[in-house]
Amino acid sequence: MNLPPEFLTGLGNCLPSNLFSLRPSELEAYSRDESSQPAQLPLAVVWVETAEQTAAVLGLCNRFRVPVTARGGGSSLEGNSVPSPGSVALSLERMNKVLEILPQDFQCRLQPGVVYDNLNRQLARHGLFFAPGPSSGDVATIGGMVGNNAGGLNALRYGVTRNHILRLQVVLADGSIVWFGTQAMKTSSGFDLVQLMTGSEGLLGIVTEIILRLHGLPERKTALAQFADLDAAAQVVYEVMSSGILPGALELVDAASIRHINRYKGWDWPEVPTLIFEFHGTPSGIAEEVEIVREICVHLGAVRFEIAETPARRDQLWAGRKEITNAEKSLYPGFIMLKGDIAVPLSQYASTVRYAGALGKKHSLAISIFGHAGDGNIHWHTLVPPGDPAALANGELASAELIRHAISLGGTVTAEHGIGLAKREFLVEEHGAAVDVMKKIKQALDPNGILNPGKMFLEKD
């Protein structure tokens, strides 16, 4: 498959020659994301610098029916930004400017290629932050977060990405540039196209500018609690969430993950189910919340309850959660890491974590479980030895069983990673006939199907 010469001439008219490339090394560099999905070479890589360039490229692609897969940091986990076959990979990396910070409005205006951690470094000078807190914040771009409706550690208290988007500038499939949304904090004006676009994984348009809602940086306090068994930890989660306290973060880490952390760090934490709390608010409000949570934990038999009294200790407690992936990559070199991302109603959290553990035993797999317990989000890693197709098949089988378990409980097949390539078969299982409605919307906004085709929907659906 090759791009027609007329298309390449057109591309040269849209963009300076340094903003597109057909070089194999570039095609290779843009052929994958952070998932275990197979690489797919694009036919060209394009780096846009403006909305107008994006519009020109999309108009051209639409005319020639050439698919376009947009990408930010390439840190998606389900193949969301792996180029569609025969596509142009359209990188937003160069559109990486924070255009305006509006502290009086708790807002900022930025380009989609801004990296999450960079944004928050700039916002911190104004006492503000963009809250969700994805684990991949050092590479994830805000545009990519919009595309996948990314969550993270702080989504429990502040909401996921979709709860922070006020306005989006979007280039549609036909190359037109439109603005969705308002800078007001709430609106009932027309269909909510901002919400439709958020989480649409590049299938409905390409975001070229974003106005975000921000929060004031709160005081913080971190606590860690460990429990002899999972039921006690899960009961703590439920009782804390019922108490009227809304923690900044409430994370579960299972015994297997703590075992990995201990080996990686040379620590000797009890290898039991662990909760990590972050409390946000005013100093005495936090102090009161810490005491309430300490009482709940002690009452339910915590074997350890520790408040981080220094920033260094806080970082150390958080390492028990944040270093899981690094620990496992180091301890299991060459292993394939299958990553899961379901969410279930809160009352089903403990039983689902137990179910995941049992699946690991059943399939003789190393499955470690952790996640955003406060909002019912369960992540898991299945570590599959290299060159063992039977184990890989088992790992995928276990993932599918766990995903279907979530569906059976009224849960979702993906809480914050999106559908991409990897979860397509489960979209219909979760949503049934609603998928036809999604496809009608896709057809209405992208009649030639040039935007990230092959993602989200299976052909046969």
Added chain:
Amino acid sequence: MNLPPEFLTGLGNCLPSNLFSLRPSELEAYSRDESSQPAQLPLAVVWVETAEQTAAVLGLCNRFRVPVTARGGGSSLEGNSVPSPGSVALSLERMNKVLEILPQDFQCRLQPGVVYDNLNRQLARHGLFFAPGPSSGDVATIGGMVGNNAGGLNALRYGVTRNHILRLQVVLADGSIVWFGTQAMKTSSGFDLVQLMTGSEGLLGIVTEIILRLHGLPERKTALAQFADLDAAAQVVYEVMSSGILPGALELVDAASIRHINRYKGWDWPEVPTLIFEFHGTPSGIAEEVEIVREICVHLGAVRFEIAETPARRDQLWAGRKEITNAEKSLYPGFIMLKGDIAVPLSQYASTVRYAGALGKKHSLAISIFGHAGDGNIHWHTLVPPGDPAALANGELASAELIRHAISLGGTVTAEHGIGLAKREFLVEEHGAAVDVMKKIKQALDPNGILNPGKMFLEKD
């Protein structure tokens, strides 16, 4: 215009004879909402009791191209539920059951005709509530709140209706029944059809079942602060919102509204700009917030700061906000009340309230202003004497000026009432070419245009 006999036969096959009516008194009763829009008689009134009946009626209407306007409590304020010309008025009032309360999941499942206050009475037994808090909570149905994405007093802390919807059962224009969404607290699975449906004012489908996200009932404390001038009150709003405190409610009431309340109630409150706060949380968290807010208010020259020490006094302070409409209806009998509902970025709040006051003077109109100051939402009432078309024209002119002022500041033409009939001309002014995208979605989901036609979009758009 009449319904064809074959259609009426079909209706008789869909529904028992007590569930539809062509009687003039019934048509008259369902011909208006709470707006100042002219009444429009429907051709028939239908009261559905199940999703299946709704599906049968929509299938029939779609076959005969008969428009359908769904309605709940009929308390919409922009003509949203005034029947489309030649339509069937489809009432969801009889679908008024709370089907399931799931305290462990902070969720409930209910039919769309449940009235807001009734729902919260049932939820209170479980220590839970559905937070937004519309002023019309004694008549507004949850289905209507979904249709208009209703807000209210507590939206500041908890979000508007759209932030509380997990799943919706929807009957589409072709009579098919689908479910959108998930019972998980967050999801990135496919296009967010729940968000698309919320606020779509009956143009994309009819909601027949709802799963809501709930909050635990917090401790509450109410405070009132009064200021010699508007700038001081507005500065307090900004400083409170910057302090990290998120009040349960933060309302502004202007001097004119307080004057009305004084006359209605026989009170002698200082007739100056007034803020009403509600603090939600744990007891000592609330105590700390009250002290911080008291300091801010005193520092900025409050002429009065009062904490309600009893429930009776709390209700009395709140009456200063909640009784405004009743006071004005009583003091200005027969007057037309034009109601406004813009929102602007927070930094523009004070200047916009001042602009509204100046408009009243310019047009010699009695304009009273109040609203959800914490999220930049400004409501106003323009009281137009009966039988004075010049004053009415002036009132409408003033509304249009204020709405366009909001647009010029990046705000929205409606924060929580929706577009309906009254705001249609402003939809394009606010959204520009994005309205074409909305219309493409409408066309994709309702190709025959039977769902609430003539609302939201002007024909010429």
